[in-house]
Amino acid sequence: MGQHIRGRLAEAAEREIMTVAALITWLITAFGGLYLLIVWLIEYDVSAPGGAVSRLPRTVISGHVLLATAGLVVWIIYLIEDRDILAWIALSTLCAVALLGLTMLGRWIVVRRALTAAVRASGGEGPATARADTPAEGLFPVPIVLGHGLLAGTTLTLVLLTVLGVGAS
Numbered sequence: 001m002g003q004h005i006r007g008r009l010a011e012a013a014e015r016e017i018m019t020v021a022a023l024i025t026w027l028i029t030a031f032g033g034l035y036l037l038i039v040w041l042i043e044y045d046v047s048a049p050g051g052a053v054s055r056l057p058r059t060v061i062s063g064h065v066l067l068a069t070a071g072l073v074v075w076i077i078y079l080i081e082d083r084d085i086l087a088w089i090a091l092s093t094l095c096a097v098a099l100l101g102l103t104m105l106g107r108w109i110v111v112r113r114a115l116t117a118a119v120r121a122s123g124g125e126g127p128a129t130a131r132a133d134t135p136a137e138g139l140f141p142v143p144i145v146l147g148h149g150l151l152a153g154t155t156l157t158l159v160l161l162t163v164l165g166v167g168a169s
Contacts, residue, residue, distance in 0.1 A: 015162065019079055022158035025151050026072055032148035036140055037065060043136035054135045055107040064100040067093050075159070087163045094156050101152060104137075108145065111138045 040061065044054055071093035078086035115138045 015165075018158055018162050018166075022155055022162060023075060023079060025155040025158060026075060029148060029151040029155055030068060030072060032144055032151065033065070033068065035144055036148060037061070039140055040136045043139050054137060055111050056104050056135075056137050060100055060103055064097055064104065067100070068097045071097060084163075087159070091159050091163050094159055098152060098156055101149070105145075105149060108137050108140065111135050112142070114138075 040054070040056070071090050074086055074093065075090040078090055111134070115134055
């Protein structure tokens with residue numbers, strides 16, 4: 001009997017570690033995303049001379065941010081209430097967030113390649129002139145974008161494993 005109770009406590013501890021790890025990665029991912037959003041908001045000025053139109057639709061960015069925030073709130077409530085339906089809602093929301101994120105990633109890659117080609121074509125003196133007609137997302141720091149994406153994938157994996165009950169029997 002005592003061994004059964006210890007086993008259940010160990011399973012609960014493993015599950016709690018995974019849920020808290022998901023929360024931590026989700027928060028770090030959110031801060032990276034907030035940084036990218038701030039860069040985009042600062043640089044997105046089509047009325048400026050030479051300002052380029054963003055390839056990231058505002059609706060996609062807004063949907064990504066709002067769904068990610070809503071999913072994070074649901075996950076926090078799940079941690080407090082421990083109701084499985086909340087974990088499923090957070091997971092489904094996170095899947096939608098990931099799809100929007102992958103959409104933006106694809107568009108960002110096109111912008112980065114065009115920027116790199118423009119700099120090469122200008123013979124190395126191009127960063128200042130290439131920047132003038134670069135969409136806002138072209139100025140995203142590559143390490144932040146990569147970190148945001150990797151942490152998002154980690155978060156999605158941890159939430160999925162939690163929902164599926166991996167680590168608990």
